[in-house]
Amino acid sequence: MTDFINPNKNQLSRFKPKTLDAQSLLDQLKRGDRAALSQALTLVESKTEGHRKIADKLIQLALPFSGKSIRIGITGVPGVGKSTFIEAFGEHLTQAGKKLAVLAIDPTSTKNKGSILGDKTRMEKLSVNQNAFIRPSPSSGSLGGVAHKTREAILLCEAAGFDVIFVETVGVGQSETMVKSMVDFFMLLMLAGAGDELQGIKRGIMEMADLLVINKADGDNIIKSKAASAEYKRALHLFPPNENEWIPRVAVASALEKSGMDNIWKDILEFNNQQQLKGYFDKNRQAQQMDWFDNLLISRMTETFLKGQADLIQQIKLDIRNGQLNPSAGVSKVLEQISKA
């Protein structure tokens, strides 16, 4: 409801009454109407109860037309050249006839910072590319809420005919695990150089990657990048294999010089073929759907039943921190309070 206080800030204010019908919105976006896709995504992000119901219906209707893209997670810390890379790799794919949607997850973004304008500025070419569609991060809500909206956005982009989806995130926090849980293929951009390649990367992220891309492999950096690539290849063999039998690869690329893009795409296609053949592709997607359901169930249950208990929970956590209360007794207190409410 507060969404409509400032109509200039809210895309839903531009909805024509007829487009609020889920079926006609789906028909439009399936015909390739980009405005309809934008509106559908805004609908999915809306917190208004009425919108939520139409969004649920839209997603349900879109379901049979979704699933046919390859979903690629891309992460890397600020400074690694992520925007430039996505531009270069995106152009490479659209030139090869692909239709590309770029979705962003940025847990630090707010209504103002994570604006479409911002994304258009940082990806100038892609933003005017007729075969590309860029959508900034949903600007509000918990990490879990953002994850849910992004998963729905993926389905809608697929129904709209996009066959490659990038889900982009910043490689410094929890959002990587979330992105990993909604994509088929996960790549981490890095830099070569003494220790620089580790700057800001969180432990555990590297191990989730199907492909490490040493970016900025241009000019004086080429030799260093190739050496880093060799070292990482060697190191990756010392770590346990993935359950899907894929051995993570290492690639070098220069987004600036647009080099290495073909090899990265080849790696992705090989991954895709191998995973499809061995049955892991579908298995992974099904597991992701189940995780989505489980997480959403917990987060909506928490919202429903813990509403109004924030003060109590804060006090209990303080008591636990101070060693005056054990967690089990704390939980009992909360549950007692809920049963009274």
Add this chain to the structure above:
Amino acid sequence: MTDFINPNKNQLSRFKPKTLDAQSLLDQLKRGDRAALSQALTLVESKTEGHRKIADKLIQLALPFSGKSIRIGITGVPGVGKSTFIEAFGEHLTQAGKKLAVLAIDPTSTKNKGSILGDKTRMEKLSVNQNAFIRPSPSSGSLGGVAHKTREAILLCEAAGFDVIFVETVGVGQSETMVKSMVDFFMLLMLAGAGDELQGIKRGIMEMADLLVINKADGDNIIKSKAASAEYKRALHLFPPNENEWIPRVAVASALEKSGMDNIWKDILEFNNQQQLKGYFDKNRQAQQMDWFDNLLISRMTETFLKGQADLIQQIKLDIRNGQLNPSAGVSKVLEQISKA
């Protein structure tokens, strides 16, 4: 209640009425009464409502006397020599005057398999060592339930004066993440040799380790083990550092020849000193307490509110798997059903 159907299988049947009083049970276990500690742990594991209440009181009373041990997670796949290692390392510590409690988490264990007898057989010396106390895995319940009980068991062992706690698990599943979330220091046992060292280890576990121990570094294996150690040291430097600034170490050991035990203990003490000095030790324990509370709250909420919804949830998951239902609509169905109940 069903716990009492077969009294021979249930330790609680041996409770004398007076020991069911939380305060006197605590007094006894604080005096070093091992039978009292065993009874307290059985009480904590009991699912009977009445026992649960006494257990909660016991934990609350024990809280001021807990926390003074170093908690060490030990994992490794079957065949790595974990039992022999725990015997050798345990003997090393008790000979140095330490009091050691060994708790096991085995998600595959059942009432029959995970018996005390089994644990006594596989750790013959430690099981008769007056300064060691071995407790098998809680034999029932979800992984989350087992985690909760093990956390409470740690507190009780600490109140009973044990100053080193091993939490042992099998390095093949989800239980490692759980153990990591309740210990100060986490070590992974491995084997040297072409690819053997990775057999059965799940991806992601190695990255959680504060110390990799190349076990069975004896006889013909010594050279291979030292080479593997050097390789892992090199590889670990290629991965991002831990947030606690600790750079994971690699040690070689032979549980059979009891070599390397002193160096491993030195590594643990250095870790402990460093983490205490930098403040990460307390920070980590506090974060673990908060996680404990959060996880327990979610699991008890789930138990309370999803009771009786198992059939519905199973049907919904089937529909999601078949692409007939989207997760959001599925969650709405469950919540509707709960609100009716």
